[in-house]
Amino acid sequence: ATSHQQSNTKGFPSCDSPIYCEGPLLRAVQLAELFPDSKTFPTSKPVDKVLSIFDSIGGSNATKDELRVFVNENFLSAGSDLNKLNMTIPKPLPWVNEIQDDEYKNWIEYLHQAWGDLIFEFNTAGLCDGCVSSTLPAKLPFVVPGGRFREFYYWDSFFVIKGLLLSNQNELAKGMIENFLDFIQEYGFIPNGARIYYLNRSQPPFLVEMVRAYYETTGDDSFVKKALPTLDKEYTFWIGNTTVSIADSVSGKRYQLNRYNVENTSPRPESYAEDYKTAYDGTNFTTTQVIDLFSDLAAGAESGWDYSSRWSKNRIPEVGDKNGYAILRTLNTRNIVPVDLNALLWSMESNLAEWHTKYGGRSSRSAKRANYYKKQANKRLDAMEKILWNDEEHMFCDYNLTSKTQAIEFSPASMYPFWLNAIPERVKSPKHLTHVFDQVRDALSKYPGILTTSLFNTTMQWDWPNGWPPLQYITMQAMLNVDNLLNKQNHKDDTILPMMYTLAERNVATAFCSWYKTGGKIPGLLSKYPGATDDGHMFEKFDVTNIGGAGSGGEYTVQIGFGWTNGVTMWLFELFPNMTAPDCESSVTYNLS
Numbered sequence: 001a002t003s004h005q006q007s008n009t010k011g012f013p014s015c016d017s018p019i020y021c022e023g024p025l026l027r028a029v030q031l032a033e034l035f036p037d038s039k040t041f042p043t044s045k046p047v048d049k050v051l052s053i054f055d056s057i058g059g060s061n062a063t064k065d066e067l068r069v070f071v072n073e074n075f076l077s078a079g080s081d082l083n084k085l086n087m088t089i090p091k092p093l094p095w096v097n098e099i100q101d102d103e104y105k106n107w108i109e110y111l112h113q114a115w116g117d118l119i120f121e122f123n124t125a126g127l128c129d130g131c132v133s134s135t136l137p138a139k140l141p142f143v144v145p146g147g148r149f150r151e152f153y154y155w156d157s158f159f160v161i162k163g164l165l166l167s168n169q170n171e172l173a174k175g176m177i178e179n180f181l182d183f184i185q186e187y188g189f190i191p192n193g194a195r196i197y198y199l200n201r202s203q204p205p206f207l208v209e210m211v212r213a214y215y216e217t218t219g220d221d222s223f224v225k226k227a228l229p230t231l232d233k234e235y236t237f238w239i240g241n242t243t244v245s246i247a248d249s250v251s252g253k254r255y256q257l258n259r260y261n262v263e264n265t266s267p268r269p270e271s272y273a274e275d276y277k278t279a280y281d282g283t284n285f286t287t288t289q290v291i292d293l294f295s296d297l298a299a300g301a302e303s304g305w306d307y308s309s310r311w312s313k314n315r316i317p318e319v320g321d322k323n324g325y326a327i328l329r330t331l332n333t334r335n336i337v338p339v340d341l342n343a344l345l346w347s348m349e350s351n352l353a354e355w356h357t358k359y360g361g362r363s364s365r366s367a368k369r370a371n372y373y374k375k376q377a378n379k380r381l382d383a384m385e386k387i388l389w390n391d392e393e394h395m396f397c398d399y400n401l402t403s404k405t406q407a408i409e410f411s412p413a414s415m416y417p418f419w420l421n422a423i424p425e426r427v428k429s430p431k432h433l434t435h436v437f438d439q440v441r442d443a444l445s446k447y448p449g450i451l452t453t454s455l456f457n458t459t460m461q462w463d464w465p466n467g468w469p470p471l472q473y474i475t476m477q478a479m480l481n482v483d484n485l486l487n488k489q490n491h492k493d494d495t496i497l498p499m500m501y502t503l504a505e506r507n508v509a510t511a512f513c514s515w516y517k518t519g520g521k522i523p524g525l526l527s528k529y530p531g532a533t534d535d536g537h538m539f540e541k542f543d544v545t546n547i548g549g550a551g552s553g554g555e556y557t558v559q560i561g562f563g564w565t566n567g568v569t570m571w572l573f574e575l576f577p578n579m580t581a582p583d584c585e586s587s588v589t590y591n592l593s
């Protein structure tokens, strides 16, 4: 039994392993900081045996050296619970042949093959007798992000699936969606990632977007129909666990919106030492403050933006100390109503309304469900307009429940409604639509790289100077959609698509040059960068202050692989096959016209 079991949102299964979840063993091993990265906590030999050996070395009183020997003797290496599938990816597709630039074309062919390095299945049956792993069982193969992320993640998988569909890997994409549907049946929701220690939270709800992307590529409506009852169940999770009621300051009328919300009483197992220090090193927090902090840390991880100035209780966050602990102590995640989450839920409501109408048959139950979702979507749009929209800034903002104010500071989260079309009628007018990218333009003029995550330098990874591929995708999709909405009103704005093209060029150039500078080469076309010892890395995030620099900051070193970077890069080349590769050794610039 554990002393402080991780508590979960009401009534869902929670982390209950005496090895991988809160308890004396996890605490002792993680606080001894035996691994350079807290997430490296590998497969264990049979639990009873391991627990009794842990007791025999003194349990919580064991020394660091004793713990090191204990871990070496009783745990297998990290990743031993995975099988790499070594799938051969069939030759690339017509859209790849459209790419004009030879270096870029060869690089995309390489990325297409590189899925093979990221495709796995869990292999717990092949472990030693009685051994246990922290994996959440999944029936079908999947793509992992890469590096320290040796399991699949919820929102990452959307961008991976977009790439897989472009690589003609429809079955794999479908299988990944099926794994998520199984998770909903098993746990009532989709955990952050496929590990037992992620069972106390979800991640941004992208499942409906995945189903939509799969359907739009394959036309497989029987799959949508089959998935529908499970998608309903996921919606119930979000509404039941994350809804807040907010009074409009002028009319006093109450509106319902959603925020990331996790109840949690202990450090995140995969970042144990980090959370422990944040809560206890040099602080005199009360028990209540510590529990609030652990909950806000877990809710921050649920948002996918772990961590960011967006979740700070201070409107203008302090600059972080070296480890970011000071700023993490100001987290107020559960009291921030995020624009991205609400746009995603609006899209869930709208898609479910459409699919219940289309596939639900004639039963009055389906008609009622369709009606219910339509009403929910309308109510949410109304609430987003009243609480999150800012007329003067022409911007959707997060809303801070503590200060009862909107956060008008720029972040690409404000692009989600324009991507998903969660736009109230009044906002659809050229008066607003021609200004929604003003701050994007400013940021792209100020920094030569991809779009920044915020304007604050906090040392946290979801802030300046990092730019993240998923947020680039969402911003560019927003640009396509807004341009289209303006065209429909016969309003020409000649700045949006050129800006999008520049952003696309910067995205592919930064991923290409960082790959090249870390040793990527193309036989006969591009020789290895002088002095590079590796074979070319695709990074999870990038430095917006240049072209070709990896991102940094946060609680772990920048990771490589990388699922969403590969997916978004492919998507961009399918749209713009004419982009030309830069000379990465000279200074590369892409100015806004």
Ligand SMILES: OC[C@H]1O[C@H](O[C@H]2O[C@H](CO)[C@@H](O)[C@H](O)[C@H]2O)[C@H](O)[C@@H](O)[C@@H]1O
Residues within 6 Å of the ligand: 039, 145, 149, 153, 155, 156, 192, 193, 268, 270, 271, 301, 302, 304, 305, 306, 307, 540, 555, 556
């Ligand atoms: O181990 C620390 C945290 O790592 C994950 O977050 C980051 O990587 C994920 C996988 O690429 C990504 O989905 C997330 O947006 C990143 O911030 C994990 O999701 C966190 O829960 C975990 O605590």
